[in-house]
Amino acid sequence: MAHKREERAKRDALRKERQARKHGYLEGDENFVGFSNQLATQGLKLKDIPGDGNCLFRALADQLEGDMSEHMRHRRETVDYIIQHRSEFEPFVEDGQPFERYVRNLAQNGTFGGNDALVAFSCLHNVNIIIHRFNEPCLQVTASDSPSARELHVSYHNGDHYSSVRRITDPGVGPGVVEHEKLPTKSDKKARHQSRHKVKSSVETNEMEGTMIETVTSATQCRDVSLIEQTLVDTSFDVDATISMILQLMDIQEASTSSHEPHSVTQEPKLESSQTMESSRATACALSVEANKGGNAVMNSSQMDSKNKPGKPRERLHDESRHLSNRQRKEKAKRERKERRLDEQRGRARTSHHQLSSQQDNNMRDLDRTTAAMETLSI
Structure with missing residues (x-):
């Protein structure tokens, strides 16, 4: 005073x-x-x-x-x-x-x-x-x-x-x-402020969406950005739900791929066994013809077949079956290690998401306070 x-x-x-x-x-x-x-x-x-x-x-x-x-x-x-x-x-x-x-x-x-x-x-x-x-x-x-x-x-x-x-x-x-x-009148100032607020919100939304995509990519190792963006939209931009959905899709795709691999492997032994058996039959027939010509004892093809059937082809099939079983165990252990890594990445992603949400809330509170102060000054 x-x-x-x-x-x-x-x-x-x-x-x-x-x-x-x-x-x-x-x-x-x-x-x-x-x-x-x-x-x-x-x-x-x-x-x-x-x-x-x-x-x-x-x-x-x-x-x-x-x-x-x-x-x-x-x-x-x-x-x-x-x-x-x-x-x-x-x-x-x-x-x-x-x-x-x-x-x-x-x-x-x-x-x-x-x-x-x-x-x-x-x-x-x-x-x-x-x-x-x-x-x-x-x-x-x-x-x-x-x-x-x-x-x-x-x-x-x-x-x-x-x-x-x-x-x-x-x-x-x-x-x-x-x-x-x-x-500018009060309404002009308010409209201009709202326009700036919209632009700022749009920029902040794009930045936040980019951060979400990076978080999901880091947690899932998925490089399909369009798939991540679409999943974020489907989950209303819930990062945890998006990560879970992407991992499920990747597991389904991996399971589909794994289901085809054993089938292709098992075809090879059968093919090889069939080829060996045909070769054995041909060899037996040739020996029988020579024996008949030379006056030696004759071994017919049925006896040769019975001698060759329990031999190498069956052992080879058993070895390859055991090799396939070992491979499945290794793949299972690999999947378990991958799941553990993904669990760790999910935990880090959740922490990052919570920090991002907290920072966004703080920014919105600061923006609200600034808006209130500007309106007070305009009055």
Whole structure:
């Protein structure tokens, strides 16, 4: 409070010093040239308003009607509006002074008008007031979000004076009409914020989906990205469910492949045994023919067959069957090792997923707090 009183005292002293220049303020303002150049880049110019304590209502009257001499009427109307809406303005009365004294002082000629008077004037006439400042962004008092709402443009100088802002080509007669790009209203700011939020959410969603795909790939060793993406969609982006489904699909495919391998192996012994038996029969027939020619004892083909049948082909089949059994045991042990590794990877994937979810929740909470803060500032 003490700091505000000191600032108010300084402004009062400056106003008294400048009351001698009742016919103009800008002539002695050291920032006049810079401020003028700043507005000129926007096609605007300053209209000088006397620094007699009525500058705010003079500038607003010049903008609204083109006649600053009507400042006292606008002052009375503004004070009446504040009194009628006391509950909205009383909490913002400075220095803790009673509301009655505050409105009584504001109604007097030459009393400096501040933010409360700007807000009341804006609401009373349903206009938006744009306040230009030197080397600082414009401020806006918004009474209507309608695109057709009228704008009044004033300038704020050195913390204690208001001037009227007009187009460079404006002769200075009649109401002020500033045609330039309007400042964003509250609804515009909210829409722009929602648009930024959507873009950010989209980027975060893509990043999160990429992280999910990496997690599933790491846990399952599956390189089919399209399959992982489709499975994530089917499971509503549940990483654990996706990993489980991918592993089941891989197990089914592996089981299907394994079921075909023993069948192809068992065909070879049968084929080899059949070929050996045919060869034995051919050999037996040849020996029988030679024996008949040479007068030796004859061994018919049926005896040769009976001698060869229990021999090498049967032992070879037994060995290969035992080899196949050993191979199946090795494959089973390999699958068990793979399942143990996958269980470990699933555990790491779940931990990573939980950490990602926790981080996402924190980010959303931070975003909500930022949104609330921005909306508070906009208000």
